[in-house]
Amino acid sequence: MATNRLKEILDSKKMSFSELKKLLEEKDVKVNNSQLSLYSSGKRNPKNKKIWVIISEVLNVELQEIITDINAYLTIMAEISENSSEKKEEIENKKIDEELFQELFSLIDKSKASELEKVHRYCGLAATFEKLGEDITKEGAVIDVPSGDYMVKKTNPAISEQVRVNAALIKLDEWFELKRQSNNGDNPKSGEDWSEFT
Structure with a gap:
């Protein structure tokens, strides 16, 4: 000071x-x-x-x-304000995560461990997707990577990882959507093969 x-x-x-x-x-x-x-x-x-x-x-x-x-x-007031904003955002994110968990949890058969695992997997993938998005925003779509004596520009690997995570989320989303329809009385097509979602 x-x-x-x-x-x-x-x-x-x-x-x-x-x-x-x-x-x-x-x-x-x-x-x-x-x-x-x-x-x-x-x-x-x-x-x-x-x-x-x-x-x-x-x-x-x-x-x-x-x-x-x-x-x-x-400087002190700016840092305190920044920390306060980060804390508020963290609390908001936890609230959203909890709401997502509760929404998905309400759709499943609680007696089946495989269905509970899907809820946890979806929430974990959603958190990973968000974190990858933050990293991409922070580092940019293109990053510098050392190659011998030079730095070369490459696509941020977090982008392809985020695409992979998104594909897994979409697949699980389909399963939860069938659960929603089932819970609303709209039975899935008879003989529907759900094994691809397990």
Whole structure:
């Protein structure tokens, strides 16, 4: 941190690093006195910038009172906002995964292990498909691959893997669609061979 008033604020409150450390431990933040000293002197920054927010909370002061450098303050707030967005997205994804599982689970005969396995397999493949999509977006459709002394451009292998996973999902989708029809009273064609889905 370029500048901060941590030591000054502690002195004004007649608090030591040890007392601050205890308050932080109550918030599940593990730091030692030497780390706090380095933070206050600006010689080191916490890896997790949210520590500054927690310090301001336990000292009952605004973050801006501790972090006086505007650029440092904005950096902290940007990182916290980014982490918060990632956490929110993670929670949303878990909710969607759970809803998908429950939807598919409601279609099957719970007494059959093979049908339960299909639900788990579908959910696993769906998660893999999403992860591959994220990787493709991040790395691009074409990537640089070392070849001897040169770098050559090749199609991202995650694309072909995503196509393969998608084919498996489509196949399982057909099986679940037959289950949906069956549960809605639309019986599949008599003599339908379901072995290809197992």
